[in-house]
Amino acid sequence: xxxxxxxxxxxxxxxxxxxxxxxxxxxxxxxxxxxxxxxxxxxxxxxxxxxxxxxxxxxxxxxxxxxxxxxxxxxxxxxxxxxxxxxxxxxxxxxxxxxxxxxxxxxxxxxxxx
Amino acid sequence: xxxxxxxxxxxxxxxxxxxxxxxxxxxxxxxxxxxxxxxxxxxxxxxxxxxxxxxxxxxxxxxxxxxxxxxxxxxxxxxxxxxxxxxxxxxxxxxxxxxxxxxxxxxxxxxx
Numbered sequence: 001x002x003x004x005x006x007x008x009x010x011x012x013x014x015x016x017x018x019x020x021x022x023x024x025x026x027x028x029x030x031x032x033x034x035x036x037x038x039x040x041x042x043x044x045x046x047x048x049x050x051x052x053x054x055x056x057x058x059x060x061x062x063x064x065x066x067x068x069x070x071x072x073x074x075x076x077x078x079x080x081x082x083x084x085x086x087x088x089x090x091x092x093x094x095x096x097x098x099x100x101x102x103x104x105x106x107x108x109x110x111x112x113x114x
Numbered sequence: 115x116x117x118x119x120x121x122x123x124x125x126x127x128x129x130x131x132x133x134x135x136x137x138x139x140x141x142x143x144x145x146x147x148x149x150x151x152x153x154x155x156x157x158x159x160x161x162x163x164x165x166x167x168x169x170x171x172x173x174x175x176x177x178x179x180x181x182x183x184x185x186x187x188x189x190x191x192x193x194x195x196x197x198x199x200x201x202x203x204x205x206x207x208x209x210x211x212x213x214x215x216x217x218x219x220x221x222x223x224x225x226x
Contacts, residue, residue: 033213043203045213059213091158093214103214105150105158 002026004106006092012112013082021077021109025094032075033095033103034067038088046090049075050097082113116141120204120217127194127224135189135220137178137204145206147171147180147187148214152201161189161202194224 005024013019025032034046045059049069060066064082069075079086089110093103121136139147149161149171162171167182176191187204204217 031212035214042218043205043214043216045215048212050212056213093158102148102160102163104160107157 004092004094004104006090006106006109008109009107010110010112012114014114015084016081018078018080019082019111021079021090021111023075023077023092023094023106025073025075025092026104027073029094029096029104030072031095031097031101031103032069033093034075034077035091035093036088037091037108041088043091046077079111082111084113087111087113116145116206116208116215118204118206118215118217120202120220123201123219123221125220125222127222129196129224129226130193131224133189133191133194133198133222135202135204135222137187137189137217139185139187139204139206141185141206141208143208144182145208147178148205148207149176149178149187149189150203150205150216152203152219154200158203194222196224196226198222199224 007022030051032049037043047067048056064080067077089108091108093105095101095103117140146165148163150158151161162173164171164180170179178187178189201219201221203219205214
């Protein structure tokens with residue numbers, strides 16, 4: 001497990017359904033980030049976890065979005081009542097400490113909301 | 115707030131041509147600066163970085179120098195190859211927050 005892994009790689013869902021996206025960071029990395037890449041908005045920060053500190057949720061676009069990180073490792077991004085504008089590639093990244101360190105990105109989950 | 119502006123694409127070059135992709139930033143404090151690359155069908159990869167003024171990041175023949183006086187971090191390569199065709203993103207990471215703020219990306223197409 002050399003890199004960040006994400007699942008599923010692709011997800012198609014119907015408007016109004018909930019979806020869960022998973023991220024497995026690089027072992028030992030304490031910092032974990034979620035970003036969204038969409039045609040209209042480019043690459044946007046969503047949420048940041050650092051160790052046991054309270055997450056920085058300042059990038060979450062609405063209260064339909066939430067994320068958790070269990071045991072300081074795996075993270076799940078949940079989108080409730082999906083809308084068509086949620087269609088995007090959701091990227092996860094991890095880093096060693098979270099401050100001025102390189103972030104290593106996973107391959108992303110491509111979400112399509114019909 | 116902090117922001118990154120990079121040149122619009124697509125940029126189309128012939129093999130062995132000189133490449134410059136402009137990037138300027140607005141930030142409070144002293145951010146670290148990055149270039150990430152996204153090859154077709156692949157995820158984002160770090161290309162190079164610089165953490166303080168006048169630092170030069172380099173990798174795979176690409177270079178960028180952190181210019182505080184012009185708030186710029188332009189990406190250059192002396193001789194591009196077809197395999198360099200990708201989307202290039204300039205980004206900054208501020209001191210107060212740890213998130214990356216990205217430019218819009220520049221598509222580079224290198225023709226043989």
